[in-house]
Amino acid sequence: xxxxxxxxxxxxxxxxxxxxxxxxxxxxxxxxxxxxxxxxxxxxxxxxxxxxxxxxxxxxxxxxxxxxxxxxxxxxxxxxxxxxxxxxxxxxxxxxxxxxxxxxxxxxxxxxxxxxxxxxxxxxxxxxxxxxxxxxxxxxxxxxxxxxxxxxxxxxxxxxxxxxxxxxxxxxxxxxxxxxxxxxxxxxxxxxxxxxxxxxxxxxxxxxxxxxxxxxxxxxxxxxxxxxxxxxxxxxxxxxxxxxxxxxxxxxxxxxxxxxxxxxxxxxxxxxxxxxxxxxxxxxxxxxxxxxxxxxxxxxxxxxxx
Amino acid sequence: xxxxxxxxxxxxxxxxxxxxxxxxxxxxxxxxxxxxxxxxxxxxxxxxxxxxxxxxxxxxxxxxxxxxxxxxxxxxxxxxxxxxxxxxxxxxxxxxxxxxxxxxxxxxxxxxxxxxxxxxxxxxxxxxxxxxxxxxxxxxxxxxxxxxxxxxxxxxxxxxxxxxxxxxxxxxxxxxxxxxxxxxxxxxxxxxxxxxxxxxxxxxxxxxxxxxxxxxxxxxxxxxxxxxxxxxxxxxxxxxxxxxxxxxxxxxxxxxxxxxxxxxxxxxxxxxxxxxxxxxxxxxxxxxxxxxxxxxxxxxxxxxxxxxxxxxxxxxxxxxxxxxxxxxxxxxxxxx
Numbered sequence: 001x002x003x004x005x006x007x008x009x010x011x012x013x014x015x016x017x018x019x020x021x022x023x024x025x026x027x028x029x030x031x032x033x034x035x036x037x038x039x040x041x042x043x044x045x046x047x048x049x050x051x052x053x054x055x056x057x058x059x060x061x062x063x064x065x066x067x068x069x070x071x072x073x074x075x076x077x078x079x080x081x082x083x084x085x086x087x088x089x090x091x092x093x094x095x096x097x098x099x100x101x102x103x104x105x106x107x108x109x110x111x112x113x114x115x116x117x118x119x120x121x122x123x124x125x126x127x128x129x130x131x132x133x134x135x136x137x138x139x140x141x142x143x144x145x146x147x148x149x150x151x152x153x154x155x156x157x158x159x160x161x162x163x164x165x166x167x168x169x170x171x172x173x174x175x176x177x178x179x180x181x182x183x184x185x186x187x188x189x190x191x192x193x194x195x196x197x198x199x200x201x202x203x204x205x206x207x208x209x210x211x212x213x214x215x216x217x218x219x220x221x222x223x224x225x226x227x228x229x230x231x232x233x234x235x236x237x238x239x240x241x242x243x244x245x246x247x248x249x250x251x252x253x254x255x256x257x258x259x260x261x262x263x264x265x266x267x268x269x270x271x272x273x274x275x276x277x278x279x280x281x282x283x284x285x286x287x288x289x290x291x292x293x294x295x296x297x298x299x300x301x302x303x304x305x306x
Numbered sequence: 307x308x309x310x311x312x313x314x315x316x317x318x319x320x321x322x323x324x325x326x327x328x329x330x331x332x333x334x335x336x337x338x339x340x341x342x343x344x345x346x347x348x349x350x351x352x353x354x355x356x357x358x359x360x361x362x363x364x365x366x367x368x369x370x371x372x373x374x375x376x377x378x379x380x381x382x383x384x385x386x387x388x389x390x391x392x393x394x395x396x397x398x399x400x401x402x403x404x405x406x407x408x409x410x411x412x413x414x415x416x417x418x419x420x421x422x423x424x425x426x427x428x429x430x431x432x433x434x435x436x437x438x439x440x441x442x443x444x445x446x447x448x449x450x451x452x453x454x455x456x457x458x459x460x461x462x463x464x465x466x467x468x469x470x471x472x473x474x475x476x477x478x479x480x481x482x483x484x485x486x487x488x489x490x491x492x493x494x495x496x497x498x499x500x501x502x503x504x505x506x507x508x509x510x511x512x513x514x515x516x517x518x519x520x521x522x523x524x525x526x527x528x529x530x531x532x533x534x535x536x537x538x539x540x541x542x543x544x545x546x547x548x549x550x551x552x553x554x555x556x557x558x559x560x561x562x563x564x565x566x567x568x569x570x571x572x573x574x575x576x577x578x579x580x581x582x583x584x585x586x587x588x589x590x591x592x593x594x595x596x597x598x599x600x601x602x603x604x605x606x607x608x609x610x611x612x613x614x615x616x617x618x619x620x621x622x623x624x625x626x627x628x629x630x631x632x633x634x635x636x637x638x639x640x641x642x
Binding site: 131134194195196198199200201202203204205207213214217218 | 389393400402419466469
């Protein structure tokens, strides 16, 4: 038996290698199979790279008020020269704000999505597996959460607590989990009756083990789908909140930029280079997320293709 | 006696009332023996053996009887104590064992999970043990790193058997273990199963609707019909000299695994509605030999060494057997 184990070891490494290469081959067929999903992936990758390397990409501190050589406020400069996208009314560098905003948007989007899906998956698992009273209670709770008007709730929450991006994440997590919880619950209910779950019960496995070791991996693909949708939602919500002026005051986000531009009447001055880029970025990241989730959904439910 | 089931009664709650799926079933499993429980779909055989593990649908109600394993009455155990017996003492090869493996984990990981979580083994020892188990059922150790979908039906069945034997249980309950396989693979799997059973000296309760499977591997047989035991005893005796018309009919309705040519004749009709079971013998509507007294509960007749038949006419069994062999006996019997 000892030598058998030694043979098994290199085999495991080749297995990892072969699974990586298989993954790469599968990834290389994406552009042909689903050009939209591919475009989404590329766009997302660009945004992620920008967010990661934001510190070295910016030319100025996005919050710093800049002055020109004559110590006048460097306000409303047009694009070009030192400032790729010009400066704002209060003399801040727009390009640097845009780059920093990418980081803010992705952090909010991803953390909110993780929270939404974590809550949704756990609630869905518990409700679906135990059923009965537990299920009724959790699902009525979900109904209540669905009934709360979304944007006003997040605004009130942001107003009550300190305006910070974490409160936006908190608000989104609190209200968006029911969608994923419901779908996952339904999936769990069908899985619960499957032979391998019954088999796990007969081996003497407890309910929590069955839920998290045997059912959860089977619904994980659905969780990811909801996560990819939630990212877009979270970014949009954060932008809306910031635009309405309830956003975090300590960080620069795209929504904050739009609000700043709106409040200082950038449109009236024709400063399109100020508010169009953040708007395009919001659309870009949400659309990219949508394309990815759509492509992913088609893999999960091939029937949708027709 | 390793396992004694006495007067087991299981009901299912349904919207139309209670269905008595298992009605006073008793059987014994001697240590080291294979007993077959045979009957057609819906006769309560699966419900009866599932009750031993206590893993049942939520609509099932335990309404009476006792199940004692080595003298411990499993019925009286708490949920927690029962869980301790599961897999360590009683293992189960489920119906459609083909689908009994979790599709998202490698098969080896699932074997190891049972060994570690239920058997308290170290991860490394579990790996060695799972290789041993796979070798026992004739699967290569390299298949441990495969996913269930990479296995054929017969291989999955073997893997389920390996899993069942993982913790050296005293009793293995196999529910239709070969039903989904073609006859050639059926025979291979049954051979593996029977060999291991002898080697490890485990007791097996084998549930099947196929009487030729019973003939092939079992030592004892329990024939069930509509929730009741109609005949039980040593396989050779029961199959050579069936004393209940249902057993005779069942025997006529299946080809033999050994391949002897014999004309097959089906039993016409279908089992009674268990929401409203008929008085007396439940088989009488489909029985070619039913008489007036059949409306009363059939008595138990000891027709041979340990061979019991629940039939009013069990004493005339020898004559009935001759008539039952003719195909035309079974044509146009149903009174429904």
